[in-house]
Amino acid sequence: SSDKSSSDSKGGTSTDKKEPIKIGVLASKTGALEAYGKQTLRGFELGLDYATDGKREVAGRKIEFIVEDTETKPEVAVQKATKLLEEDNVDFLVGSSSSADTLAVLPLAEEYQKVMVVEPAAADSITGSEFNKYIFHSARNSSQDAVAGAAAIAKKGVKIATLAPDYSFGRDGVAAFKEAAKKLGAEIVKEEYADPAATDFTSNIQKIIDAKPDYLFVVWAGANSPWKQLSDMKVQEKGIKISTGAPDIAALSTMEPLIGMEGFTVYYHDLPKNKINAWLVAEHKKRFNGDVPDLFTPGGMSAAISIVEALKKTNGNADADKLITTMEGMSFETPKGKMTYRKEDHQALQSLYAIKLEKKDGVPYPVPVLIRELTPEETAPPIRNK
Amino acid sequence: MSTLIETRDLSITFGGHTAVDSVSIAVPEKHFKSIIGPNGAGKTTFFNLLSGQLTPTNGKIYYRGKDITKFSPTLRTRTGIGRSFQITNVFPNLTVLENVRLAVQSQAGVRYQMLFHHKKYRVFEDKALEWLKLVLLDDKKNSLAINLAHGEKRKLEIAMLLALETEVLLLDEPTAGMSLEEVPAILEVIKRIKKEGNRTILLIEHKMDMILDLSDSVMVLFNGGLLANGTPEEIMKNETVQSAYLGGHLDERPVEA
Amino acid sequence: MRLIQGNKMTAFILVIAAFLILLPFVYESRNLFILLTQIFVFAIFAMSYDLLIGFTGIVSFGHAMFFGIGAYSIGIFMKKFEPTMTYFFLAVLSTIVLTGLVSFIVGLLTLRLKNHFYAMLTLSLSGLFLVLAEKWRSMTYGNDGFTFRVPELFIDRTHFYWLSLCLMVAIFLFLKRFTNSPLGRVLQAIRENEQRTESLGFQVLHYKIAASVVSGVIAGIAGILYAISLRFVNTSVFSMDITLDALLMTIIGGVGTLVGAIIGAGLIEFAHDWLTALAKEHVIFERWIIFFGIIYILVVMFFPKGIVGTLSTYPWKRKKQTAVKSKEKVAG
Amino acid sequence: MSDLLKLDQVETHIGQYHILQGISFEVKKGEVTVLLGRNGAGKTTTLRTIMGLNPASKGSVTFKGEQIQALPTYTIAKKGIGYVPEDQGIFAGLTVEENMKVAIQKENEETAKRMDWILELFPDLKKFWKKPGGYLSGGQKQMLSIARAYVNENELLLIDEPSKGLAPIVVEKVMESILQMKNQTTIVLVEQNFMMASTIGDRFYIIDDGRTVRSGTMKQLKEDEEMKRKYLGIA
Amino acid sequence: MDLIINLTLNGLATGMLIFLLAAGLTLIFGLMDVLNFAHGGLFAWGAYSGLWVYQQTGSFIIGIAGAIITGCLLGIITEKWIIKPVYGNHVQQILITLGLMLVLSEMLKVIWGPNQLTASPPDYLKGSWELGGVIVIKYRIFIILVGLFIFAAVQYILKNTKVGLVVRAGVMNKEMVQALGINIQKVFMFVFMIGAGMAALGGVLLGPYSGVIHAGMGMEFAILAFIVVVIGGMGNFKGSVFAAILVGLSGSFMAYYVPDLSLAVNMLLMAVVLIIRPQGLFGAGGVRR
Ligand SMILES: Nc1ncnc2c1ncn2[C@@H]1O[C@H](COP(=O)(O)OP(=O)(O)OP(=O)(O)O)[C@@H](O)[C@H]1O
């Protein structure tokens, strides 16, 4: 923020070697999604180091990044994004933790003609109704989650009930899941939505039990969760298998009652077996006194890698149009395997993982164990930005 | 003289306790009527019924022959019944002057004017000040009402009532707690208003000398009911009044008065 | 005397306003202007709240209701129709009508209630608006919200800065006049003693509703400006946080002063900006919210009547009271 | 007789106002001392200063030989000083019974006896025993306020304008009750009803502009037309 | 039938839980008339400290005790430094307690980290019984019992001591209470402390109910607690229990029968109650001055 250079912000031609490339990162460092924000930030920094071999330099240009806290509030996000664009003259935006924050910032990317890599917000509308060409979505979106969720359980003739919180995230998630599950021949027998702040889920669970599905697919986020009551009301004992997306480690520990369930995950540190992930786990432990990377750490890393890779390809040219043509269809290696920005809607196609929650010795929470990797092709969501 | 205020069978009951019990009176125009009675006899409640703070459970109130039983306090004030309160009831965090100014403003009928500065109405302030002078409170005009001594609040209360310039004045123990020195001054004010002869005054007091001095007639409330109604002399002679209200073992008149 | 002070204050405000109008010509940190715009918007909102809490003595926990109506009106008009001035004015019109109507109805329904009960009823009504915004997804896109384009005129943030500034000053002057009008004076009387106001011949409910409607409409205007400045709207505009913001700004500045609302908005936004900036430099400020909380606590301890309220009663009134009596003094 | 209470050059500020500017008087045990003076002279403030509600900024208040001006109100009250405030201080939302209950410091036979006496004195209270204090009439509130002070065994009672709002017959009763208590309880009375003051008072002090300006026995005052005219406006 | 019993039982338990969260506020807000926006902070602290003690000692009971002690201590500190100067002034109370709320909930993150923590009941309260179609969750029965106990205990204290009266009197006229020889400061501090202790108790019991605790839980439930206190009729304990159960049951039944309104149920309930009974369910009508 001390840098007051006011030279042509659109500059950054490849000949201008002195000018650093600046990336503005928006994340929740406070507020409800603080934990997610911090994971992203760690991942992002690691990603820069990984992609530049620790030099933080590409094509002779230094890479700098400036982090701003959105506080999980859209108005703050807009204010901070504008500050990054105006005052810091960043070449890229990255962020942010909440979908609302992100959506509020999207038009700014267009207005200032800067590429924005969205991570880890998941709303479909980012690459759907609210899309503009400056947006690249490195995180998976709700539809991909849903497709993965469906892939893990939906088969011909399977009856599924869903349970989700009654707001955008839950409604979108279920809508996408329904579509994917139906495609696989499953039948949705019940859709339940609960007050996200509810303390009591009796009526929802009761209705689900009454519907007698084979599976209960739960879309959930946030601290207040139905897991405990699902087990108290013996849903599984009644032959209803529960399935959901495995969350971050802190939330996994609340899923003790769901041991044995089959579902999917975006990431767990010992799932993807590849060189980058090995590096990520090792380096993360080294830097953050033994902590392992969490749900959104690789996402932050992927965002950074995709930016560096694009810059490598443009030879350090940060001109947005140039970057967009470069990034459209670009593939890049990440801790979660190879990702590709789909040309049409800039959604990163990526692997997700069908998993089973198991108890593991020495680990104080249920661990997602790989059943199979769901390939990027398999999880590809419908294109919705037209 | 025509009847200004009339009550017919006016009653109010609070959960089984009848505080005012079928009181029927008629007060002619420009009359000065006092109300006496033991504590809890229903005097203040009677005022509350007249001024609309309470709605009667039974009976009617007429003002110039018009039924006003259903009128709100606001409407009654506008119709011409103003009152002062026994328990001081002012605007605590406004200045003394502003307290009275509000009454003057209401009297002038400036109610919903929201575009001009209130200072445009300089006359209101001048008028308010006059009222304050009348009750010997002008030296406190800039104090907040909450900071006044008790007797001073009583004077403010009276000034606010007078400022309304209503046809009927309901005075509920106006001089309670006022100092010996100042009671005569307030009495003077009341007398003058009486002499001007265009107001009808109802007064609740426990100071018998004052009542005898001022009243055209006196009514006595007892357990909510109308015990007696007549000239001061008649009332003083009434046995029940003597024993139940006045007592009389000790000399009730100020020694020197 | 209070009044002269008030006029001085107004003059002072006007000078500051002139300075702020000229500022963009000499200085160009757009970030600062965004911050200032935000302050103006919230100052308007807080002033509308001050009319209730400070002048009429009504504590509402649902003021976000009107703010949200304004924000959604503009958002929906711009999104569903065209981002042109015509639709902008239509949005403004519909905001005024809607907020006016809602505040009128809410006023009728609720203003007979006493303090806490009133506050909670407004809370519940604004809560219902929040649910409505969440549920009417075809219109509002739920809590994810939606972005929209704004008319040409507002795209340039400096223009918008001026617009907000002028509106704030205009609304300030209007409210100043409004609260000093005979009607405004009655509002203060209601704050002090409702029942007595009634018996002076003022129809209390009319006044309360008038205050509620004026306040609601102005809050709606603040909502419009807010949404335009973000070009985005989601359900958070109806949240309790928005009401609390207004409450905090008004109280910190000093209730019943109007200027206080502006100062409060400025203080909170600047402190916020400053603390989050510090958070990047020192680790202890990473939990800057704690310091934010401490600021509130300190304000109450050192400025019990809010900043403006406390400052304006302190140094001026140094009158030595010697029990001023006009009566003749008697020698002992 | 010894001084039960003694004020020596007491000054009191309220906010930035200098209200009491030198109040000195002594209260002898077993007497009724009356404070007189016009509205706003500082009588109420004097009583409040004794109670510690508006603490003295200068001077001393001595009760039974102990300086009490710096003590908190409740401690002062516990030392055996009862107070009937000018505005009655009724807890409007509590019933008459509850008002009394809050006031009672010790529940014992003595108290019970006094309670009977009080209810006999003010039968109205018994009638409205279960009603909220706020519903009482002005005079009934006054009675309740006095009753609350009577119910404890106090050595000193500070009574601010008890006759205000009371019917003449009740005023009489109150006077009688004060005379009855006189042997155990010393009384400081602020009273505008000169009849009452002069009938039961033993000694008087006149307060003007926050200062005690005159004093003497009640007998002297009754005879001193000059003084009465000057300070009390009675001719 | 089973369905009705299930809904009722769970609604009742939720209601009792809400009552436990609101009980402290009934004292602090209802009785003492302090608009305590930091109340949520108090029960979040109860939840965290209780869980911590529980984990350290392995005893749920000691955990609960730990929470109550923490709550009481916080109550004393809060009363002494934060609330005392602002009694009787709602405007100041709002500001200062909101400030305190921010401090309290951020401090939680400083000490225990920003992540949610898992809280589960002790083994003897885990699980549920199934009787026909009726599912009885042990922990919920426990909550109902604790709720009843707290209700009875507080009701006993208020009925049989002067404390309740003195507090109400103190709120109406602080000076007069002191002039009657009562150290109202001490009484207020005591009652505030008890209120904070009860809040903490509510917090620590809430943890195992939903299975997780997090720093934001304070704000989330505080509004619910306020709703209960107000519709119960300010400071009326019977009213609070009744209102809390009403909230619990209507939540449970609305979610089943009118799911579309389930988000709005609390707000609707409050609006309806206040429009029909402006003084709350058990509130007394206005009293003349
Ligand atoms: N709102 C009410 N609810 C119940 N009882 C009431 C109410 N208002 C008054 N009362 C009762 O009605 C009776 C009459 O009261 P009121 O105030 O009219 O007496 P009053 O004649 O003015 O007496 P005082 O001379 O003491 O002022 C009293 O016994 C009082 O307790």
Ligand SMILES: Nc1ncnc2c1ncn2[C@@H]1O[C@H](COP(=O)(O)OP(=O)(O)OP(=O)(O)O)[C@@H](O)[C@H]1O
């Ligand atoms: N809180 C306060 N702030 C400022 N001035 C005050 C305050 N309380 C009292 N005063 C002033 O102090 C003076 C003495 O008041 P006090 O109440 O002691 O008079 P008093 O002798 O009891 O009068 P009264 O006979 O009217 O009751 C009055 O001029 C009053 O205006």
Ligand SMILES: [Mg+2]
């Ligand atoms: Mg009366």
Ligand SMILES: [Mg+2]
């Ligand atoms: Mg006095």
